[in-house]
Structure formats: C-alpha cells, structure tokens
Amino acid sequence: MPFVELSALTNFTFLTGASHPEEYIVRATELDMPALAVADVNSVAGIVRAHTRARELGRDADNGGGPRIRLIPAARVVLADGFQLTCLPRDRAAWGRLCRMLSQGQLRAPKGECHLHLSDLLTWGEGMELLVLPRHQRLTLAEAGPAPMGDAARWRGHVRSLADRFPGQVSLCLAPCYDGQDHARFRRLATLAERIGIPTVASGLPFLHHGARRRLADTLTAIRLGVPVDRLGRRALPNNEGRLRSEAEMLRIFRGHEAAVHRAGEVATRAAFSLDELRYDYPSENAPGETASQRLARLAEAGLGWRYPEGAPEKARAQMAHELALIGKLRYEPYFLTVHDIVA
Incomplete structure (x- = not known):
C-alpha cells in the first residue's frame, strides 16, 4: 500500500506551521502521494483550502494535465493535559462528531483556545481513525511550547481507554525526532503498541511542505514567543527535517519498521470521508407518517x-x-x- 502522510500541520496552526494547505497538496503530488491528511491543532480551518486545491488538480487531471490527489480531512487534537492524537473521520457521521467535539471544546475556552478532555474523545470518537502520538511529541522539532505530556502512566491510561472504547480504530504513531535516537525509540513504541494490542503507523508529522521553509518557521516561533530570532537558541529548529516526505524517504527512516509505513496507506483507505459529501440540508418539513x-x-x-x-x-x-x-x-x-x- 503506498505511503500517505496522515498528519500534516499547516499555517492554520497559528504561528507554528510554516506552509499553506495548498502548498502541501501540490508538494504531495510532486512526491507521487495518492492522498494527504491535513491536520491542524484542534481545528479544521485549513481543510477547505486544501480541498479546493485538490479539486483543481483533479479537474486538470480529467483534462489530461497532471496528477490527482485525495484530501483526507483530519484534526490534530491536543487535550488539556497534553495528550495528542490525530483524528481522521471514516465517514460523514464521524466528520460531524469531530466538528461537534471541536466546537464544544472551543465554546468552553477563551477565544483562540480549545479545552478538550479524554471524556470528549470517548464520547465523540466513534467512526474515526485515531492516530495516537507519542507522549514526548512536540508540534515541531524545536524545543518550544506547548510542552509535551510528561506523565507516562497517564498517557498509557489514555491509550488503553481509547483502545478499549474503540477497538480497531486506534493506532500508535511512530514519528522521527531526528536526534539519533529514533530507531531505539521506534522499538520501544512498537513493543508498547504490541503490549496494548494496537498497530503502529508511521508519520513524518510535517510542519513544512518543503525544507526551504525552515527560516520562516523560526521567524514564526520568534513572533509566538516574543523574542528576536537570534535569541531563540534551542527553541529554533535544529534542522529542516520536519518536511513532507516521500515513500522512499519514509522507508529509509523507518528501516526495520517498513510495515508501519505501509499501514499509513491502509489507514488512509479507511478514512474515506470527503468534503464532496457535504451539502446543505434544508430543515425537515415532513408531516407525521408522510415524507x-x-x-x-x-x-x-x-x-x-x-x-x-x-x-x-x-x-x-x-x-x-x-x-x-x-x-x-x-x-x-x-x-x-x-x-x-x-x-x-
């Protein structure tokens, strides 16, 4: 099964992602990717632009002029305690539940924030592919906030609760940190996933569509933290590795865990919902016993x-x-x- 990136972070995660949704779509076609999931933090705001660009490319393909790509609508859900996962709806009903969950979290929080808890996931998570991120995972490769989840026991408890509540929907994400410890980390996570009884799925968790955006990403971090760029220190990106990756690159990075790379394509196949399924539904005017x-x-x-x-x-x-x-x-x-x- 061809590799599909299941959690691309765009500039709709404000002052964090350094690439537009449309740029991810175009770059994914250049990498011969059949589909791409756009997943911003507690938001689906960038999905419409990505969908529009994917449709434009589809029309070009129909006229014999270029590749075709499928957008997978998703959201990178970050709970109040730091637990992270990417939610990918399988159908329209699941998309509705995802949107209601995000709306509920935003209504209970100050403007610009979203307060969600494990109970929200357990209530609204039916029908979604749930890609759980490792507890140490940050939004980018920089050592900048928000801080990852620190409580290992609490993190494991969340994963087990989701796996018990939604059998067959939960996977554990293997994502590189490019710090020289990735292979050892992958082995530990694969062992943990086997113990819990869930599969592993590979993702690059890109926040850049191309490595050339590294300087812009550092500038965004400086603005977010309110410091000059030259004083970011370790809060700046250590490299430009957090970019969208091709299948060949992912197989090289995940040597020994190639099955996790191929499972990403399987998850993408199950996450079949498309924004094309949405249409305006007029309020019902039915009489009792009559359509x-x-x-x-x-x-x-x-x-x-x-x-x-x-x-x-x-x-x-x-x-x-x-x-x-x-x-x-x-x-x-x-x-x-x-x-x-x-x-x-």
Missing part, C-alpha cells in the same frame, strides 16, 4: 384540482409530474413546503 415528497405531491394534486375543478388537462398534469420529478432529483421538496406553509 416530504409525498406531502408535496399531495398538495400539488390538491392545487391542480382547485385550478381545474372540471378535471386537469393532460398537458398540465404532465407538466406537474415533470416539475415534481425535477424537484425530487434536486431534493428541493422542503423549500417548496416551507413556502406553502408561509403563504397558505
């Missing part, structure tokens, strides 16, 4: 009888049938029922 189509057809028949008390001509009846069929195809029955209720 909107049945009610509209009944009212139209009554109106036809009122207009032609001696019997409707065949031409008028055919026109009404045609219009009802068109309204049904567009699912506009509730609109006409609302108008009827207002003017009747």
Whole structure:
C-alpha cells in the first residue's frame, strides 16, 4: 500500500506551521502521494483550502494535465493535559462528531483556545481513525511550547481507554525526532503498541511542505514567543527535517519498521470521508407518517384540482409530474413546503 502522510500541520496552526494547505497538496503530488491528511491543532480551518486545491488538480487531471490527489480531512487534537492524537473521520457521521467535539471544546475556552478532555474523545470518537502520538511529541522539532505530556502512566491510561472504547480504530504513531535516537525509540513504541494490542503507523508529522521553509518557521516561533530570532537558541529548529516526505524517504527512516509505513496507506483507505459529501440540508418539513415528497405531491394534486375543478388537462398534469420529478432529483421538496406553509 503506498505511503500517505496522515498528519500534516499547516499555517492554520497559528504561528507554528510554516506552509499553506495548498502548498502541501501540490508538494504531495510532486512526491507521487495518492492522498494527504491535513491536520491542524484542534481545528479544521485549513481543510477547505486544501480541498479546493485538490479539486483543481483533479479537474486538470480529467483534462489530461497532471496528477490527482485525495484530501483526507483530519484534526490534530491536543487535550488539556497534553495528550495528542490525530483524528481522521471514516465517514460523514464521524466528520460531524469531530466538528461537534471541536466546537464544544472551543465554546468552553477563551477565544483562540480549545479545552478538550479524554471524556470528549470517548464520547465523540466513534467512526474515526485515531492516530495516537507519542507522549514526548512536540508540534515541531524545536524545543518550544506547548510542552509535551510528561506523565507516562497517564498517557498509557489514555491509550488503553481509547483502545478499549474503540477497538480497531486506534493506532500508535511512530514519528522521527531526528536526534539519533529514533530507531531505539521506534522499538520501544512498537513493543508498547504490541503490549496494548494496537498497530503502529508511521508519520513524518510535517510542519513544512518543503525544507526551504525552515527560516520562516523560526521567524514564526520568534513572533509566538516574543523574542528576536537570534535569541531563540534551542527553541529554533535544529534542522529542516520536519518536511513532507516521500515513500522512499519514509522507508529509509523507518528501516526495520517498513510495515508501519505501509499501514499509513491502509489507514488512509479507511478514512474515506470527503468534503464532496457535504451539502446543505434544508430543515425537515415532513408531516407525521408522510415524507416530504409525498406531502408535496399531495398538495400539488390538491392545487391542480382547485385550478381545474372540471378535471386537469393532460398537458398540465404532465407538466406537474415533470416539475415534481425535477424537484425530487434536486431534493428541493422542503423549500417548496416551507413556502406553502408561509403563504397558505
């Protein structure tokens, strides 16, 4: 299964991600990636731009001019205690639950913040691929806040609670820190995942679409922390490794854990929800025991009888049938029922 990046952080994680969602989409096609998940911190704000760019590329592909890529809508959920995971909805219902959970967390917090807890995940997490991040994981490779989760026992408890509540949905993310300790860290995490009974999945957790954005990322960190760039010290990026990676690069980085790289593609296949599934749903105007189509057809028949008390001509009846069929195809029955209720 081809590798798919499941947790790309964009500039919609304010003053942290250094690349636009659209840039990730284009870069992913250059790396021959079939899909890409955009996952910002407690937000889905950047997904629409990524989706729009992916659709543009899709239209170009239909006209014989370029590659096609699928956007996977996601969010990198960070709980109040520092626990992190990426949530990838499998279907429209799960997308709705993810959005409601994020809205709930934002309503209970000051503007610009989102306060979520494990109980929220246990309530709203059905139908999502839950990619749990290691407890030491930061948003970028820089030693800058927010601090990672420090309590190992609490972190393990959260993972076990999610795995018990959502069997088959939880995976443990293996992500490189590029500090010379990655292979030992991968072995420890793989052993832990086996003990808990969940699979491992590889991710680069990129916050740059290209390594050339490293200086911009440091500038954003300096603005966020309120210090000059030349005084960032260890809070600056140590390198430009936090970029979007190709499958070949990921297989090299995860040598000995190649199955985790391929599982990313399997997770992407299950996370099949697309923003194309969304459409405006008019409020229901159904009567008890009667669908909107049945009610509209009944009212139209009554109106036809009122207009032609001696019997409707065949031409008028055919026109009404045609219009009802068109309204049904567009699912506009509730609109006409609302108008009827207002003017009747």
